[in-house]
Amino acid sequence: MAHRASFEVSLRIIISGYYGYGNTGDEAILASLGQALGGVGRDLVVLSAAPERTRREHGLRAIGRYDLFRLIRELLGASLFVSGGGGLLQDVTGPFSISYYLGLMKLAQFLRVPTMLLGQGLGPVKRPLNRRLIASTVQKADLAAVRDPASAKFLASLGVPEEKIMLTADPVLGMKPASSKRVNEIAESLGLEEGRPIIAVAIRPWYTWYERQFKAFTSVLSQLACRFDAQLLLLPFHYPGDLRITQELLSCLELRPSAKIPRVAMLDYLISPGEMAGLIGTADLVIGMRLHSLIMAASRGVPAVGIAYDPKVLAFAEQFDFPVIESVQSLEEAETTAALIEDAWLRRGEIHRTLAAALPHWQEQALLNTRFALGLAEAQASRKKK
Numbered sequence: 001m002a003h004r005a006s007f008e009v010s011l012r013i014i015i016s017g018y019y020g021y022g023n024t025g026d027e028a029i030l031a032s033l034g035q036a037l038g039g040v041g042r043d044l045v046v047l048s049a050a051p052e053r054t055r056r057e058h059g060l061r062a063i064g065r066y067d068l069f070r071l072i073r074e075l076l077g078a079s080l081f082v083s084g085g086g087g088l089l090q091d092v093t094g095p096f097s098i099s100y101y102l103g104l105m106k107l108a109q110f111l112r113v114p115t116m117l118l119g120q121g122l123g124p125v126k127r128p129l130n131r132r133l134i135a136s137t138v139q140k141a142d143l144a145a146v147r148d149p150a151s152a153k154f155l156a157s158l159g160v161p162e163e164k165i166m167l168t169a170d171p172v173l174g175m176k177p178a179s180s181k182r183v184n185e186i187a188e189s190l191g192l193e194e195g196r197p198i199i200a201v202a203i204r205p206w207y208t209w210y211e212r213q214f215k216a217f218t219s220v221l222s223q224l225a226c227r228f229d230a231q232l233l234l235l236p237f238h239y240p241g242d243l244r245i246t247q248e249l250l251s252c253l254e255l256r257p258s259a260k261i262p263r264v265a266m267l268d269y270l271i272s273p274g275e276m277a278g279l280i281g282t283a284d285l286v287i288g289m290r291l292h293s294l295i296m297a298a299s300r301g302v303p304a305v306g307i308a309y310d311p312k313v314l315a316f317a318e319q320f321d322f323p324v325i326e327s328v329q330s331l332e333e334a335e336t337t338a339a340l341i342e343d344a345w346l347r348r349g350e351i352h353r354t355l356a357a358a359l360p361h362w363q364e365q366a367l368l369n370t371r372f373a374l375g376l377a378e379a380q381a382s383r384k385k386k
Contacts, residue, residue: 010041011377012078016104017086020049022239025292028273029085032171034058036370045074079377081108085119085171087312091130098130102137109140114376116143119171119369121312122151135159142376145369148315166372172295174366175277183278190265197230200283202237202293205245206309208328216334218252224341225262234266237290285345291316301359303351305344
């Protein structure tokens with residue numbers, strides 16, 4: 001059982017999301033929430049697929065995400081139930097995500113615990129039944145803080161009152177990275193050459209990857225890295241889900257003609273979200289299919305190019321004016337891909353300056369999530385005392 005602090009707990013906040021699965025993006029969201037919501041008198045309880053791992057890595061209380069009886073006990077003393085962040089409410093990656101996450105919200109609402117969406121990006125939602133379920137649940141929520149305009153528009157189209165919809169930003173934009181000393185230790189362990197430019201690459205498995213796209217992408221990466229005298233850093237964001245395709249990319253790069261083999265390093269062990277953000281901060285350019293590789297790039301002022309396998313990647317790229325490859329299928333158009341990446345590389349100084357100027361605004365937007373959450377929790381605690 002997790003150690004309980006000796007001070008009196010005034011706020012208990014339950015956090016529901018895709019936690020405990022080894023996905024660096026989602027774990028980064030949780031790390032951000034822990035940094036922003038934690039404090040004396042605050043008891044954060046995380047629903048996790050691996051509670052012990054979540055306790056160990058984040059220092060937060062955690063219970064099993066399917067432990068219904070334990071959840072009810074925690075809810076009975078809770079000041080707020082948070083759903084998010086991330087892309088939880090969509091029906092593309094699995095048929096039960098929406099019913100699971102909204103079912104938990106409905107349970108909290110039944111027990112009269114305030115509920116909110118926090119930093120979520122919604123959609124795609126293809127099934128009419130799921131749209132109705134989202135509408136009925138979020139209309140009864142106290143607040144819906146979403147990370148992009150498309151999600152706000154989607155909720156409004158479902159009849160969610162506009163006064164309940166708040167446009168914020170992904171919580172990871174406000175996350176603190178690991179120390180430069182620790183990041184340098186990781187870079188050294190990977191064999192990165194100090195002083196040589198870095199192009200970081202984060203891809204993921206997806207059903208539209210075919211050999212022709214993969215070969216074309218490999219060719220573009222190797223040729224540009226050699227031309228720019230840059231080293232490639234391959235970053236799996238989900239363990240073990242991204243390992244195989246990242247290893248395949250490494251093998252293909254190493255099998256290029258000898259004159260076109262770039263210097264390549266691959267992260268082959270799990271690091272913390274703060275360490276990943278710090279490592280991405282050492283890059284000169286990020287090419288990201290994983291959304292949070294782009295978010296971490298933006299948070300560290302690093303220019304990036306998105307690969308839009310999902311609308312959420314396109315939405316984020318548009319917000320930050322990142323160039324974007326419109327789909328995985330588009331990667332087979334090697335000349336177009338190369339031109340887009342080369343343009344971002346040549347303009348990286350300009351892009352960095354633009355990001356640096358805009359970042360304070362986006363960090364403030366990210367912190368709005370936790371301000372709203374603490375406001376709801378404190379109001380509930382005050383009502384209980386009366």
